[in-house]
Amino acid sequence: MTSTASARRTRCEQCAGPLPLMARADALYCGATCRKRASRARIAAEQERVQGEQAARVPAELRSRPRWVRYSAKKVPLRIDGRFASVQDPSSWSDFAAASKATTGEGVGFVLTASDGIVVVDLDHAVEDGRVLPWAQAIVDELPPTYMERGRSGTGLHLWFRGAVPAGRRVRRGEVAVEVYSDRRYMIVGDRVPGTPLSLAELPDAAGLIASL
Numbered sequence: 001m002t003s004t005a006s007a008r009r010t011r012c013e014q015c016a017g018p019l020p021l022m023a024r025a026d027a028l029y030c031g032a033t034c035r036k037r038a039s040r041a042r043i044a045a046e047q048e049r050v051q052g053e054q055a056a057r058v059p060a061e062l063r064s065r066p067r068w069v070r071y072s073a074k075k076v077p078l079r080i081d082g083r084f085a086s087v088q089d090p091s092s093w094s095d096f097a098a099a100s101k102a103t104t105g106e107g108v109g110f111v112l113t114a115s116d117g118i119v120v121v122d123l124d125h126a127v128e129d130g131r132v133l134p135w136a137q138a139i140v141d142e143l144p145p146t147y148m149e150r151g152r153s154g155t156g157l158h159l160w161f162r163g164a165v166p167a168g169r170r171v172r173r174g175e176v177a178v179e180v181y182s183d184r185r186y187m188i189v190g191d192r193v194p195g196t197p198l199s200l201a202e203l204p205d206a207a208g209l210i211a212s213l
Contacts, residue, residue, distance in 0.1 A: 014038045057192040058096070059147050059160070059199050062118075066090075067111040068099035069186055075152075077186050078105045087111050087184050107152070107188065114183040119163040119206045122187070124177035126157045135176050143209075146201035148193045158187060161203035171213045180210050 008025055011018060014034035019027055029035040069085040069092070070078040077085040077092075080102035085092035099108045112118055121143070126136030127150070136157060140148070147160045168181040181187070192198070203209065 014041075057149075057198075058189060061200055062110055062160070062189075063096040065110075065116060066093055066095045067113065067116070068094050068096050069109050069111060070099060070102055070105035071107060071109045071186070071188055072105050075188065077109060077111075080104060085186075087186050107190075109186040109188045111186045112182055112184070114164060117162055117164050117182075118200065119161050119165055119180065119182040119203060120185075120187050121159040121161070121209075122151070122179040122181070123157040123159070124151075124179065125155050125175075126177075127155045132157070133175070135174075139178070139213075144201040144203065145197055146203075147199060148196040149190045150193060151190050152188050157193070158190070160200050161206065162200050163203035163206035165206045165210055169210045169213075171210075176213075178213055180206065180213075182206070 009019060009028065012030035012034050013028045014037050015030065017030050019030050023030075029038060070080060070082075072078055077087065079085045079092050080094050080098050082104045083092075093111055094102075096108075112120065121139070123136045123139060126133055132140065140157070140159070143159060143161075149158050149160075150156070151158060164182045165180055168179065168183070168185060171178040
């Protein structure tokens with residue numbers, strides 16, 4: 001008897017039942033039902049792995065709030081079922097687990113609401129060739145260390161704080177491109193910048209920061 005013949009599987013990898021006598025030598029499952037079940041199990045395991053990795057990159061303070069949406073390729077917020085979501089309609093948002101598990105759209109986003117007291121400083125076109133540009137680095141250095149992530153484009157930076165501003169603001173001055181928001185806005189959540197805290201720092205004078213930009 002050859003080594004190939006002696007190593008031939010005799011039991012279904014899914015249900016542990018016997019394989020058909022005429023099954024191929026490399027068969028793993030006793031039939032289509034077990035093959036489908038195994039496929040679904042692999043997909044579920046992969047989704048759980050991705051969820052775990054994503055959760056490890058997002059602060060618990062954000063994950064604990066049911067403010068999550070998906071987003072389309074055109075950056076339109078979506079419900080987890082694919083319908084349009086609104087930053088003013090809490091019923092269209094989900095918890096982190098549901099949003100990160102969903103396959104609708106391109107990824108997840110977090111809806112900012114005034115009641116949460118979370119403010120995001122968005123530095124647009126702040127990264128070039130993997131390096132933070134001087135104007136953006138100067139702003140980062142002036143702010144307390146906090147959770148920071150790369151935007152979807154890979155060239156922007158989002159800095160998340162505890163705080164609030166009376167109204168959002170956009171600053172465009174030369175190469176400086178800054179946006180600050182804390183209400184009725186959703187932020188696409190990207191990849192955490194390595195080495196930055198997995199928590200949100202206090203920014204008590206967020207309004208003053210805007211005025212100084």
